[in-house]
Amino acid sequence: MMLVTSAAWFEASLASARGTANTQGHLQAFHAADAALASCAQMALANTTTALPDVAGEPEGWRRAATFEARAQTPATQWPGSLRPPQCLIEGWQLATRPDARAWLITARGFGTTLASQAWLQLTLVVEDGRTERHWRQIVARPF
Structure with a gap:
């Protein structure tokens, strides 16, 4: 009986450790x-x-692996503890309802x-009349 209980506690400890490691990887x-x-x-x-x-x-370029891999930028050459450096893709966007605005859809992958x-994040930037709007969202499902 003690052996079974010990084995169960050991399995629970392993599962907890895996969950912690997964959470740490996601936060990273x-x-x-x-x-x-x-x-x-x-x-x-800054138009740089x-x-x-x-x-x-x-x-829609961020949804295609070929486009993202070919055109994504790497703003940091490395990120501590990450397998690969983070990337971002900047796509221009013409807003039909706001022809005088300048807009971008920026998609980042860490x-x-x-x-x-x-982790995939997006930011929509809209610049109009000297004002900058920022609309942020997290992408739950990886596009590819």
Whole structure:
């Protein structure tokens, strides 16, 4: 009986340790993506980077692996504890209802200690009449 109880406690400890490691990997990826998002937003606002050309509808380049891998920027050469440095893709956006506005959809991907631990974040920047609007969202399901 003691052996069975010990084995059960050991399994519970292992499961708890795995859960903690997964949470840590996700937080690592989230912070990397958040830093990349902030850096790329600054680059877009300062016009110090090349964005994908403006599109009339919502930009979709971030959903395609080939486009993201080929055109994504790496604002930091490395991120502490991450498998890969964070990346971001800046896409121009023509807003039909606001023709005088300049807009970008910025998508960032951060990594944890494994490729499976990824976090995806997006920021929509709209500049009009000297004002900057920021709309942030987390992407729950990886696009590819």
